[in-house]
Amino acid sequence: MSKKGGTLNFTGFSGYYGAMSAHDGYGGLNYSGDFEYMNTTVFALEPWCNQGYVNVAAATGASALGWIYLDGEASSTKKFTLTSMEAASAWSTNQEWTINTYTLKHGSYTLKGSDTFYIGQSVETIKLGKIGKNINAFLIEMDTTGSYGNTCSYGGNTSGYQLCIGDVKIKFGKKKAEHSNGKFNPHINAPHHAHVAAQVAHHAVAHNAAGSHQAAHHTDSGYHSQLLSLHHDSGLTSQFHLPQVEHGF
Numbered sequence: 265m266s267k268k269g270g271t272l273n274f275t276g277f278s279g280y281y282g283a284m285s286a287h288d289g290y291g292g293l294n295y296s297g298d299f300e301y302m303n304t305t306v307f308a309l310e311p312w313c314n315q316g317y318v319n320v321a322a323a324t325g326a327s328a329l330g331w332i333y334l335d336g337e338a339s340s341t342k343k344f345t346l347t348s349m350e351a352a353s354a355w356s357t358n359q360e361w362t363i364n365t366y367t368l369k370h371g372s373y374t375l376k377g378s379d380t381f382y383i384g385q386s387v388e389t390i391k392l393g394k395i396g397k398n399i400n401a402f403l404i405e406m407d408t409t410g411s412y413g414n415t416c417s418y419g420g421n422t423s424g425y426q427l428c429i430g431d432v433k434i435k436f437g438k439k440k441a442e443h444s445n446g447k448f449n450p451h452i453n454a455p456h457h458a459h460v461a462a463q464v465a466h467h468a469v470a471h472n473a474a475g476s477h478q479a480a481h482h483t484d485s486g487y488h489s490q491l492l493s494l495h496h497d498s499g500l501t502s503q504f505h506l507p508q509v510e511h512g513f
């Protein structure tokens with residue numbers, strides 16, 4: 265993958281999955297929030313079918329994909345155009361997500377535009393249009409969890425907070441890089457994040473009361489190691505053979 269853009273499928277990284285922030289510079293971008301990659305080798309560990317991870321990988325023909333848990337960001341001090349991406353919700357139907365784009369000038373980021381879309385586990389092409397042209401950063405965040413997904417993978421309805429993406433098409437301009445006062449920080453540049461946390465908290469309370477499994481939100485790479493350990497101990501998969509399953513990845 266060129267450091268100056270192209271089509272991003274988040275390939276070439278070791279392990280099953282991990283944080284893209286550990287691979288700043290991929291595609292010419294720096295990453296923050298819960299912007300992750302996943303190699304398709306993880307599919308062998310799960311009875312996945314007709315869900316977002318599998319469907320995006322099949323649509324792009326790539327050996328990996330990107331995925332976002334609640335919110336993820338990418339940025340560059342050089343202007344670029346974000347044209348489109350292939351996307352699907354990992355586990356849910358009619359899930360609401362928003363893409364915000366930002367420009368950088370005199371060291372500060374300013375919101376350029378915003379677009380909201382609703383998506384299920386089937387792959388759709390998300391086109392950015394004008395709001396994706398000549399930007400320095402974009403934020404993708406979940407607004408509502410939507411309704412339950414299909415029962416194909418685990419025999420019960422699934423639900424989760426992840427967006428799967430691939431064939432992310434970006435192109436850099438020829439202008440010199442802008443000055444920045446630091447890495448793009450959505451908690452400063454996008455303070456509306458609070459409504460996402462509140463919505464997810466409400467969703468978790470409702471489903472815990474119904475007795476469904478609620479996967480804990482991961483905060484660091486240790487979470488991924490814990491998931492893999494549970495897989496090898498056969499504990500994680502057995503928990504997922506329940507109706508109305510909440511998924512942590």
